[in-house]
Amino acid sequence: MKKLMLGNEAVARGLYEAGCSFVSSYPGTPSTEITEYAAKYNEIYAEWAPNEKVALETAFGASLAGKRSFCGMKHVGVNVAADPLFTVAYTGVNAGLIIGVADDPGMHSSQNEQDSRHYAIASKIPMLEPSDSAESIAFVKEAFDISEKFDTPIFIKMCTRVAHSQSIIEESERVLPTAKPYEKQGEKYIMMPGNAKKRHPIVEQRTLDLIELAETAWFNRIEDGSDNTVGIITSSTSYQYVKEVFGDKYPVLKLGMINPLPVNKIKDFAKKVKNVIVVEELDGIIETHCKNIGVSVIGKEIFGNIGEFSQNLVAEKLGVDAPKGVALSENIPMRPPVMCAGCPHRGLFYTLKKNKLTVMGDIGCYTLGAVAPLAAIDTTICMGASVSSIHGFNKANDGETDGKTVAVIGDSTFMHSGVTGLINIAYNGSNSTVIILDNSITGMTGHQQNPTTGYNLKGDPCSKIDLEALCKSVGINSVRVVDPYNLDECDTVIKEELAKEEPSVIISRRPCALLKYVKHAGPIKVNTDKCIGCKSCMRIGCPAVSVINGKVKIDNTLCTGCGVCAQMCKFDVFEAVKEA
Amino acid sequence: MQTKNIMIVGVGGQGTLLASKLLGRILLSKGYDVKVSEVHGMSQRGGSVVTYVRYGDKVYSPVIDKGEADYIVSFEILEAARWVEYLKDGGTIITNTQEVNPMPVIIGACEYPQELEAKIKALGINLDAIDALSLAEQAGTSKAVNIVLMGKLSKYFDFTEEDWMTAIEQSVPPKFLELNKKAFLLGKEA
Structure with missing residues (x-):
């Protein structure tokens, strides 16, 4: 049966269907719901770790124990998990190990706009990048197979628009992987210099083997077009914007695996078209790779590496007329996020x-x-x-x-x-x-x-x-x-x-005012006859308190009755608050 | 069929996500390809929020861009004004007339703009404004503003009342079902 599913929920669904049984993560927008949805499956043990480093080390332990495991975090979480990351890249895994990372281009809810694809390259770990919910399920299943076949941890890279968009999926049954009991293997798992020196060449060979996979795998696909003057190489949500603008006009190389990238597949694609354009958000990862293998492309010089893309942005940058709306000439006040009414x-x-x-x-x-x-x-x-x-x-x-x-x-x-x-x-x-x-x-x-x-x-x-x-x-x-x-x-x-x-x-x-178990006193009552409109109560910046026509007004749909505003008032306007 | 676009805009906490969930369900049940894009995290905290609902034979982008929206459903009149530019030529705005002061207005840094309905209409835009808050309260709770607005939106679609009621049943807890059905009908008749 077809269902609408959030990208993050689809990752969790993929974990379930692929027989994953262990999840350890730290919450962070836009990655959080993966783990929350995974926890709803009784077959999956799921926990919040105190931070991403602990989460990854825990998930590694579970992989060692023979369970397909997952560890989720936002892009900046990988900074915290980077220490185990670079060495688990050397040891490899026992059962499959996926690290789910969600980038936030446009910084909807983040302190920076770092591109986690750099981590995949730097740590020499493969990375799959789905562009909608159906791919999120399929790529998670594929990721476990790659992880086990190539003996490597693997990234699933989400971004805000894939993680927090619902699109159509079809569910299938959970399939349990073959058992992989732990075997003591000091040379593989004890990363002291003598052993690590032997592991590094194995890692380099693994990347070469993965490039071979990238050349032929189904997730790096070419979609033919009717006009070969331009060919577009893209991935993730950028693929959706490209298709939205051009439909089937230009050939598209849609990359599902972002590390390592194919070589011959890109060269062959470039030979069939006159000009190659790379459309990717944030840094020029695909573009740099193309240039390194001698394929001339256009990319960041027109798209830049700041912020989110959209269909209009892709259209404008590539010389296509995009619709324009009509704005009001009125100055519209900003509405930034604020602390909730009753926030402690x-x-x-x-x-x-x-x-x-x-x-x-x-x-x-x-x-x-x-x-x-x-x-x-x-x-x-x-x-x-x-x-x-x-x-x-x-x-x-x-x-x-x-x-x-x-x-x-x-x-x-x-x-x-x-x-x-x-x-x-x-x-x-x-x-x-x-x-x-x-x-x-x-x-x-x-x-x-x-x-x-x-x-x-x-x-x-x-x-x-x-x-x-x-x-x-x-x-x-x-x-x-x-x-x-x-x-x-x-x-x-x-x-x-x-x-x-x-x-x-x-x-x-004080517990968060939005917690369900927190009882509120109810909206505070005011005696406006006493109010002189001094606006002292407004210095706390509560969205439930305003002064209109010189008198305080409480928004009863928001006010919890915390009474902080009352303590600002010198004129007894606010009635005493009783504890709920 | 060319992709159709519905934007749902409002203030964080007003229940825009439930409205998009309901729309997604009904459109999926009609056999369309559907994408719904949401905003989570920091911007939810009382900020300006937007949800995109897109449907058609094949939908690629999860977001709606300037000049693309067939409908904008706004939970608050200032938010309708903020997103006007996203409306397609000939598109329709369905808005709640409720005003919620944003923080810059609360602290006196600027004024809440006046006569927004008239100013939006002056752009030649089809504006369908209702007092959804009063209707929601009439149905039993101010929280039903989202379903009242869905009732209003339903007049622009060919779906049957049964289609909508089924989607409501799938989207709200059973104990609030009757209340929400009432809110939907109040919005539809407004």
Whole structure:
């Protein structure tokens, strides 16, 4: 039966059908749903690891044990997993091992636009790149076969428009692979220099063998056209844009495997057409390969390597008339994402701004603390960077910034890679204050459990990290907990901890307002007769609060009754909030 | 058949994803090739969100570009104005008249534009505006704005009421089914 399926769900379906039984991942947009959908199959054991390095090493262990395994992450997650990646490339696998990586051209939800195809080349690991949901299923199955036949881990590379688009698929039955019990093989799995030196030539030969596969495999296909003046080489979602614009006019070489790339197939394709154009998002990976093998192509000089493509962009760059709409001449105000009404981070960030602190930020919903009117964040780099960089900042300033600087990091991000930075603060002794924004969930990616929540991916209760005890055990003596809905308490504790001559941790603890189990007091009531329209309540930047015609107005569809706005008011406009 | 394009635009949290899911189901059941493209992650947090639904004999691109949309279904009038440029010449905008202030307006950095309906119509665009929020509340919950708008959109399609009701049944939890059916009919009759 035909079904509409999200690209990420299709990857999970492919895992199920290919007999995969082990998944370990770390959430990250646009990759998260692969693992969430995989966890819905009882036949697949699935877990969230604390970070991508742990996830990949775990999945490798499962492959060693003889289970077809998968590890999913977003593009920047591969940076974290890169250490095991480059060496698992040498050891190879026992049962098939897929690393699913999702790029984010256009940066819908990411801090950079890195092209993970570079990792496939650098680590000498093959990479398949589906262009819709049906291919996502087919390529996952193919990937396991390649992984086992060529004794290599393999990438499945998604991008936002493939991962988060639904297209039509047909399901088939799950087929279990043949058993592969673990056998001790020190020369293959112990990567000390003597063994690794013997493995490297095997890796190089493997790439040559994979190039042979690339020359003839079904997933690198030529689609004939009626006009041979132009031939287009493309892959992934760029293929869809090319077909949208040109249909069957020009011949297309559609590449399903992006590493290694074929040589003769490209040369033969180029011979049949007058001009070769390469259409690929981000960096010129296919283009560089073509030029290296002596095939003259046009690519990045017209397309550039920034941002997402679309059908109109491809049309315009290749000289085809694209439709143009008519815009309003009116200036349309931007609508940037904001912290939700009732978000526990709001009160905390207001306090940081009020105290005019330098704030080292991190990755999560709370990055929105950088947006006006809170505008309370100075830096956002990568997972865990807040905790490590405040240490360097304070050390380099010889203590001058100690009392004026904080790091903020979410509970999941702290588990991912913040705790190592905290160990450094204690070990190398900077007088730094770290605020853990503990909202009891991984928020930004859509509510995933993590080691601090007490539940695992399947929703079962499990061991729960005691953040206070953890911070104390690494050497932080001053650990305080505040309720971010209480502005006075936040202000007092932050001032006290910043004044101390020792490192400290403040845990700002309130569950995410969107969690289903969180009970809300309901919309706050206002007495507008008392309102003088001073707009003090609007300094917290809550989307549920506005002042219209000089009087405060609460959006009852949004307001949770957190009461932070009421604490801003000096005129008793807001009625007391009762705990839900 | 040439590919047809429907854009669903609104404010993160308004339930645009359910509307696209419902449309995808009904179009698939009619034998079309269908693609639906969504936005997840950061931009969902109260930001401007857009979902693309495309159908026809063979659909390639998952996204809709400027000047391509046959229909824009907007959950909020400012969002209708923002995406006008994506409408095809002769296309139709179905919009909720509700206004949701974006943060730059809330903090006083700019004004919410006035008389947007008239300004959109002045471009010669077929604008079908309804107060979907009131109708949703009448059906039982403000959250049913998405289904009210689907009811309105249904008038532009040849599908039977039964087709739509089947798609609604497949898209909403059973306990909210009656409420959503009511919301659909209120939108259709508006």
